[in-house]
Amino acid sequence: MSDASYSVERREAGSAGLEGVHDARPADYLALLKPRVMSLVVFTSLVGMVLAPGSLHPTLAITAVLCIAIGAGASGAINMWYDADIDALMARTQDRPIPQGRISRDQALGFGTVLSFASVLVMGLAVNWVAASILALTIGFYVFIYTMWLKRRTPQNIVIGGAAGAFPPMLGWAAVTGDLSLLPVLLFAIIFMWTPPHFWALALYRSDDYARAGVPMLPVVAGDRETRRQILIYSLLLVPVTLSPWLLGLAGHLYGGVTAVLGAIFIGLAWRIWRSNDDRAPKHMFAFSILYLFLLFALLLAERGLGWGA
Incomplete structure (x- = not known):
């Protein structure tokens, strides 16, 4: 079988959500987290933390940043699970792990769901529940409002859905202060x-x-x-x-x-x-x-x- 044929079969298997995918690498799971998007989320949330009055213990600050990064990545993984069918059709996204068949849709959903709950829970227990609530809202907005509701239904998907990417500075601020201003x-x-x-x-x-x-x-x-x-x-x-x-x-x-x-x-x-x-x-x-x-x-x-x- 040629490399090209193998790639096509893997992409079709991924978009169909078939099980039996066993060759996922750590890099594939990292790709599910959309690291480029995550980096912008982390940076803007870090700015919110620095600008907020008061301070966090360095360990808590690192924990907050990790929770924000993991929560953002988790919502990206769930987005890739839901959008695997259209990702397989677009040149910009067809090399993602699910369309290429390196990770199944079920694996991506499970990975994203576990990380979502874990990031919110740790944020609440270690930092504060206001920040945890905003993190949960951010994940939920991106997954349910943007990905599942708006993206395939309206050209205003980016206008309304853009709120999901705008929450991180509020997240960083709330992590330090426990409130907003x-x-x-x-x-x-x-x-x-x-x-x-x-x-x-x-x-x-x-x-x-x-x-x-x-x-x-x-x-x-x-x-x-x-x-x-x-x-x-x-x-x-x-x-x-x-x-x-x-x-x-x-x-x-x-x-x-x-x-x-x-x-x-x-x-x-x-x-x-x-x-x-x-x-x-x-x-x-x-x-x-x-x-x-x-x-x-x-x-x-x-x-x-x-x-x-x-």
Whole structure:
């Protein structure tokens, strides 16, 4: 049997959820956790922890970060279990462990479920139950609201479902304080408003993938032009939200000045997408949007470290 035929058979077995898969490696289980997504979750939650008043014992802080990382990874594993059929149809996702047949759907579901409950339980027992409740909400929102309800039913899947990725700063803050206040809510709002232009830029040059899988992303349902218009609108709305911590006196002038410059670049890229008809502008926007969010949160960390914050 050729390697190509073997790969096809494995992918078909994975998407069908067949049992009898025995060659899973640790790297396959790591892939189920979506480590790139997890890294962003950990970083933004860590920023929430650092900005929160008070402190945690280093052991508890590490425990909180691990619980957040494991909870995020667990929801990713359950997402891969549920979406194995469409993952097998999309070039971007067909090399994941389940479509390739290296892990069965049942294995992924069990793995994700155990990690979900364990992360919430340990967070509650070791840190506090407010943070544990927000972690449970985050996992539940991503699995039940986004993955199972919104993703295959509405082009607003990313708009509403983006809340799942916006909870981590609130999680980090609550881990330290046991409550919430205005700043973590503003950080939630930044990620929430950032998510649509970020993912719609990706969807513009991956629209064939989503159409083939039957996922009603905005370019598939509303068309390329409307998606470009929505990216511009959301980008214009995003920038004032990113400036709100500074405008409300919760961040310093370093954050305010650099964020204004970064926001102008973000809007410029959105304008290029609106004016163009090719894939280059969306690709540039998608790549920059990741750096953009990282820099916003890094600025808040830098101000706190330098003592320049509000």
